[in-house]
Amino acid sequence: MRRALIVLTAVAAVVLVPSLQPTTASAVPVAPLCTPDANRGGVPPGFLLDACADATSMTVRNDLDVPVLVRRSGDVGVPARVHERGSAEATVLGLLSDTDELLMPGDVVRWPLGAAAGTLTVVDLDPAVGGIVHALRDDLPPLGGEDSDPETFAAVAAVVQETAAAVADRQACAADKNFLQLAACDVLTASTVSRGVIGQLPRDRAAELLPTVLDPANWADWVAPRPTDMSAIGIARRTLTQAAVPSPVPPPEPDPAAVAPTPVSAAIPEPAVPVPAVPAPVAAAAPVPQPAAVPAARPAIPDWLAEILARLAAEKNGNGQRNGDGADNGDGDGNGNGRGNGRGHD
Structure with a gap:
């Protein structure tokens, strides 16, 4: 009986509140997801979901009749839910989705893009x-x-x-x-x-x-x-990739011929530096004569040495005198037995 009441309640909800039923994006008119900008790649033809890409984000609407998961990779930030229909079914599926983003039919989610490349991939539950x-x-x-x-x-x-x-x-x-x-x-x-x-x-x-x-x-x-199993749909239809932001192109170099010559200012002469007067050379002074050499004084002879020297001189003189006498009064040659004169006398 209780199960029958639940079924009747569900039927009444379908009849009275039809807007609560999940609908596809193609069933009713929808607002544009963004202002497209294809500079980073845009949305490829035949992409599985309704999507829009601009310079800073990727926005996706699940216009299928079944829930899907969207997996992000690369320089893609944390998604923001633009539109969703909350339900108990979505709550349970969300708890089982791990790190992927669950999109129930009609949900709209936007992922911010960084400067590097980023990819969204649609995967099945x-x-x-x-x-x-x-x-x-x-x-x-x-x-x-x-x-x-x-x-x-x-x-x-x-x-x-x-x-x-x-x-x-x-x-x-x-x-x-x-x-x-x-x-x-x-x-x-x-x-x-x-x-x-x-x-x-x-x-x-x-x-x-x-x-x-x-x-x-x-x-x-x-x-x-x-029939809507994602494994039967090619990866090209399930992948949305945006390229990295292109590097700015430097401005072209100006044509050298078109550049007006820069006027050259007249050189300012440097002030003359006065040259110092060179004084006349001074005549060299006459050389100073060297003083005459003074003979060195003889060293004083001690008295005892002078006395010895005097004695030696006296003895020398005495010997000389005796030698003279010998020459005058000497003996003659021979053995003395002759009859000649003996010692001579003056």
Whole structure:
């Protein structure tokens, strides 16, 4: 009964508030995203999303019918959300988007550009994650409700992540299996999913989600290829790149012939420096005569030496005198036996 009331409430919301439903950008007229400037590359033809690029930013609108992720690289700053339709589904998907930016259908986001090159790449959600959240959208707490606290959305996001992993394991388990083996894979998947739901959510919230996440038909649908799967779209249609800011071109050098000659001012003569008068050479003075050499005085002879010298001189004189006498009174030659004269006398 409670599930029927929730379905009726959802139908009433669709009828009474149609503007809350996600719409594509092509369904209604939209304002221009920016004033295009192609100096850094612009938006390539055939880009997957509605986009606009100028000198300082890239702006993207998700005009598809499914949520997408946009991954930034290079000199691209933190995005600013220009327009979005908040919903419980978007809140859960945003918690599972890691560092990529989630764009629900109709969302507009702008990324600032630095001076270097920057790139935006459109990537798909994990097919199972997107399928599970979409299937649970009617069972999620509405935004602004009494139980729409961050802890509840974080618990639902954990359930979605664990269920997606279990469904992926089930797909690998069921490959090339017979009927009995496939049934065993289903039992293992159901057990894993049930433990995750009951362990993360309150009992009443878990009871609302279990019928959806335990349906084998849903498992097959969540892993089936989708027409809008990004992997089927070429990378060229999913990439928006802006080049680096070009370096300024220096102004051309002026033509030398066109440059007027610069007038040369007359040189100012330097003041004459007076040359100092050179005095007449002074006659050299006459050489001063050297004083006559004074004979050196004989050194005084000590008395004792003078006495000795006098004696020696006297003895010398005496010897000379005796030698003279000998010559006059000497003996004659011979042996003395002759009859000659003996000693002569004067």
